[in-house]
Amino acid sequence: MPIRFLLAAALWAFATLSCAQAFPDKTRPMRIIVPFGAGSGGDVVARAYARALSESDGLNAIVENKPGAEGVIGLESGKHAAPDGYTIVWSNLSTHVLNVHQQPALPYDPVVDFIPLVITESVALVLNAGPSSKFSTLAEVLSAARANPGKLTYGSSTASTRLAMEILEHQANVKLLSVPYKTQAQATSALAAGEVDLLMTDVVTALPFYKSGRLRPLAVTSGARLAALRDVPTVRELGMKDYEFAAWSAFFAPARTPPEAVEKLRATLREAGKSKYVIDAVAIKASETPPLSPGELDALIKTDIDRWGRLLRDMKKTAR
Structure with missing residues (x-):
């Protein structure tokens, strides 16, 4: 050697x-x-x-x-x-x-x-609508999506938040339109400003927007309700029995x-x-x-x- x-x-x-x-x-x-x-x-x-x-x-x-x-x-x-x-x-x-x-x-x-x-x-995620949105429940979102395939938009900045939405689309048999953003903060601000219809995000990013009334939580992706959002139902509770997502x-x-x-x-x-x-x-x-x-x-x-x-x-x- x-x-x-x-x-x-x-x-x-x-x-x-x-x-x-x-x-x-x-x-x-x-x-x-x-x-x-x-x-x-x-x-x-x-x-x-x-x-x-x-x-x-x-x-x-x-x-x-x-x-x-x-x-x-x-x-x-x-x-x-x-x-x-x-x-x-x-x-x-x-x-x-x-x-x-x-x-x-x-x-x-x-x-x-x-x-x-x-x-x-x-960590689980939360599906949100904007403050001036016509949607106050997941059922309303899905009904509108079925009536207008590919028209409702959602902000997306990570693969996991996008996939959580894609699984929701797949299991509910609806079609939504993904709008990409560089960061989750940008996507959240876009929803609050009415640039998109929906957003899947983590709780910590959304909390300040909840406190100021700039976001409306519709459902959480966990198997059980979250301690921080006890009044927000799970997607499962709302009829999609097989849906659960955690990252x-x-x-x-x-x-x-x-x-x-x-x-x-x-x-x-x-x-x-x-x-x-x-x-x-x-x-x-x-x-x-x-x-x-x-x-x-x-x-x-x-x-x-x-x-x-x-x-x-x-x-x-x-x-x-």
Whole structure:
């Protein structure tokens, strides 16, 4: 074996070991990439983790929002980040599973390019109408959609919110028109302004609009009513017995991050998840945190890629 190869291998091993032993260097900033805009559900949770990491562990955790292309821009940035433990990525069902089937020429492989760290939550969505909308119930929406196929519009900024609407269309046998937006905040503002008829969104994005009377919740996608919206019925309650939709989210490290750094990140993030900041952020979103191990999270991703792919094929949806 060439001496230069042995020397290079030895230097790599030494550098990796030294990095792992020194990790985390609290003088270095830790980036948390969020592939969606400020104020989105993922942003709220990521900032809660950043605050917990900064206060309890003395880390300089900084959230970087990189929205666009339904999360592709942020995930691609995370893929190319230095695998040294100082960049982690918040990702979810949209960016890690649905984009595989709905985005052409996806520039990242969610299984190969990222290492699962910890799951942060599983969250349901809410179907909304605008403040001046003629719709006050899901039944009214479906009746109008059947009478005017392809005329009613809904805002869409993520693969999961769009798919939740597509499943609703499929099961109710109606046709709606998707209007794309860069961020969930933009889509929500568009609904409030009357630019679109409907919007599927997470609770945390919609709450300020509910309080100011600028949005009207029609139904939630969970199997049971949400604690934060107890007066809002589930889609199931309203007659669609097979409908339920929830989206998980998690933190990931770039592939090739040293194993020692990965384990320290997992332990640190698990502790941060117990902080009041994170617990409150998750509660505001009316979500829950499933107790999944990294191995179980990895298995969930692979299972979901297959499961949602089959569902999309069954619905005869083509990749966009």
